[in-house]
Structure formats: C-alpha cells, structure tokens
Amino acid sequence: MTAKAAKLPKRQKRVLTFIQNYMQQHGRPPTVREIGEGAEISSTSLVSYYLKRLEERGILSREPGVSRGIRLEQPFDVTMLPEDNETLSIPFLGYIVASEPIPVEPLPGTETVEVNRALLGRDPEKLFALKVEGNSMIDALVNDGDLIILRPQETVNNGEMAAVWIDSSGGEATLKKVYRDEGSSNVRLVPANPTMKPIHVPADDVQIKGKVVMIIRTLE
Amino acid sequence: MTAKAAKLPKRQKRVLTFIQNYMQQHGRPPTVREIGEGAEISSTSLVSYYLKRLEERGILSREPGVSRGIRLEQPFDVTMLPEDNETLSIPFLGYIVASEPIPVEPLPGTETVEVNRALLGRDPEKLFALKVEGNSMIDALVNDGDLIILRPQETVNNGEMAAVWIDSSGGEATLKKVYRDEGSSNVRLVPANPTMKPIHVPADDVQIKGKVVMIIRTLE
DNA sequence: CTTGACATAGAACAAATGTGCGATTATAAT
C-alpha cells in the first residue's frame, strides 16, 4: 500500500475498503448509494464529497455523470480474474534426452507453454518445461513427446520425482524418484513403474536439476 | 455435451466480445446502450434480447433493474490470454478402474476441469475427463491419479489409444492402442509400453468408450 | 469569541440506464 492512503480519515478509509470489497465480490464498481449503504454514510452528497477527496489524493478516478464511474488506481485495482482459472506462461527450455545434459537456462526468445495455475503448487513462476525425446524415460511412465513441468531444485524430499543428471559413464539424464538412505553414500533412484528395479549411484555423481511437478501427454 | 460457446450466432458473439473487451478496458461492465453502440446493434431492446439469449446459455448472468448488471460466468471471465490459449471446461465424469464400467454419461452437477484449448485437437467441446484409480493402467504409462481426457468414440484408427471395456471374464477397463488386423475376428490391444506384449481379444468382446487425447499427471 | 475551512446531511432535480410493448421481417416447420 502506497503513501497515498497514509493517514486517511476513518470515513474515507471505510469508503475505500467498501469499494475494494464490492469490486471483488460483484465484478463492477458500486453506485454512490451503494457506497452510502455499505460504508454507513447517510447521504449521497457526502459520499460524493469523500470520492472527490479520494480522487484528489490520486487513489481513484471518476467519470462524471456515468453510472458506477469509479475506478481504483494502482495498486488499488482489483483483478477480475478468478485466480483458479488463470494460466501461467512457463518457459520451454528444450528437450530432455538420456544422452544430453538437461537444459536449465532460458535463452533469449525462449518459447513458453501455458498451464493452468490451479494445477500447480507454490512458486509457479519459477517453473520451466521440457519435452521428452525418445523412449529412454519409459521407466518413469513418461513417453516420447510428453511435456514435463519442473521446479528448479538441487535437492528433493525422499520419494519425489526429479530430473537427474548422472555424471558417471559419460553422463545420463533420467527421471526418477530420489531417495537418500541414511548411513549410505549412494543415492537410490527408483523408477515410477513399480515393476522395475531401482539403481544405486554414488551421491557425488548425481545432480538434481529440477523436481517434476507435472506431466502432460497430448495424443493428437 | 457441448461447450457453451459452440455455434454462437454472429451477433451474440459480437456482443460477448464487446463485453469482454469493455471489461478489460474500463474495469466495469458496459451499459445496454454502450453495448448497442460498440456491437453496432440499433436498439436497446435488441441488446436486451441478445443478453437474455447469452444468459440462457449460461455464458453470463444479469441483475434485473441494476445499472451495468451484467456478469460474465466462467470460463468467459475476462482473461488477458490470447484467444488460442483459452481454456475449455471439460466435464469430469469420474474414475476409471480396471474392474468397473467406464463412466460415459454426465450426471447433474457434473464437475469440470479446465484445459487449455490450444492443447486440444478438433471438436474439443465433446471431450470428457476421467481420473485413474489404482495401478492397473501402468502398462499404458498411466499412473494412479493421472487425469485423462477422452473423446467419445466407438471406433478408433489403428494405433490410437482408447479406453476399452472388455466384456469377457466379468468385464475389465483398460487403456490400450487398438488394432483391427485384416482377416482376423480378434482385436489386438497393445500397451503403450513397448517392452510389454499385446493381447488379442474377440472383437465382439471389446467396447471402445473413447479415444484418449491427453494425459495430465500432477505430482504436487 | 470570531471567523473561515472542512465535514456532514437531506432533498430535489437532471441524466443515465434498463425494461417492456407493439410492430415488422426473416426463417423454419408443416
């Protein structure tokens, strides 16, 4: 909240709060009479008087003679978007292939993919997307062409799936559930497919590039 | 089952587009007269007529006798997204489990899931969604909890993945690539995992409930 | 104590806005 609202008289503050709440709830500004009712101000001329004061402070602007002609200025604008249907542009960094390093840096002119925010967890703005090339991720129940969404993380909790680069043997990218067992210097990498066996790799040879948060497979 | 905006008459579409743009630009809904001016409709009663039609379709709602008493319903809320990133509400019909019939009919009060239109192919308004319960779809590279989007179809082209109900042995639901081999009365059902073997089933025992068009796996 | 600025309030009025009626035309069904 900016300095503009600092030391706002009680009644003006009530008017402003009412307008903000009304905007959120109704998707439109209130009328002068609605403000009077909601902020307990007995006359329309007094509401007008307060709106004029708030306009002078730059908190809102008015269009004379227009119904509901009140507009909150930033940062008082209230977004009309229902939050759960917003999508997010996630940078698409390239392809994940078993034999090549996993891309983690965006380049100029990076493509993006749109994903519904409702399907994502916290810090969605840090996510990036990779597309799977080849059948090497089959043991993760991930197919050639699948889109995976990741959060850049160098560690994950036991049992979480990550994009992992294994240094030994010339380097290999894989998607697996990662476990650091107590008392062991190895990392256990477990395929998502419960019918397949885990592998054990020295912890020093393993680089976690990101945690997998979503997999999208389009078949058309 | 159709998406709400399918086959909207040209003038209603103009009205809707005008309202959306006006909301974005002004932060409030337009008046009936502003809609008339902006969408080139000559009378207020005709604008009212179109608003009534749009309300009947569930695209918007109105408050009688209130100035600017128009509210766009989801998924027609004003969005900053370019048009090809619009989302579509797809009816979520329930769960697909190996041992139970595949749901294909929507019930009253059906939930929906939002999916980006850009990720879908043709006729997106016919699609429905199911969630996978259990590990029985692992051979399709589909995990417990995955969301699958399907188009209701009773036949698919060779090699396309479908939700299939097999009548024999008391009934079984499965997700497999379907092949009708020439000169054979059997259907060949091929797992998506290329390391696993196909099964052959008499064609009469197989009911295709829908073609799989997308699989979404959320890991958080 | 006086004065001026600001705050408060009711009510009337003008303008904006939504609704409904009646009429005409277009389209689809029989």
Place this chain on the structure above:
DNA sequence: ATTATAATCGCACATTTGTTCTATGTCAAG
C-alpha cells in the same frame, strides 16, 4: 401456402443513479 417461432427494431416509460443546492455542525487559527 400457411403457420409458428425467432430475429429485428423504434420508442415510451419506469427506475436507477449522479449532481447540485441549501443548511447545519465541528474544529483550528487568530
């Protein structure tokens, strides 16, 4: 060809909404 329904339109009217006028109260400065 007839009939029913949908689409189109102008206009009058009712209601909502914003503005203005006038009056009164409060508070700070001189």
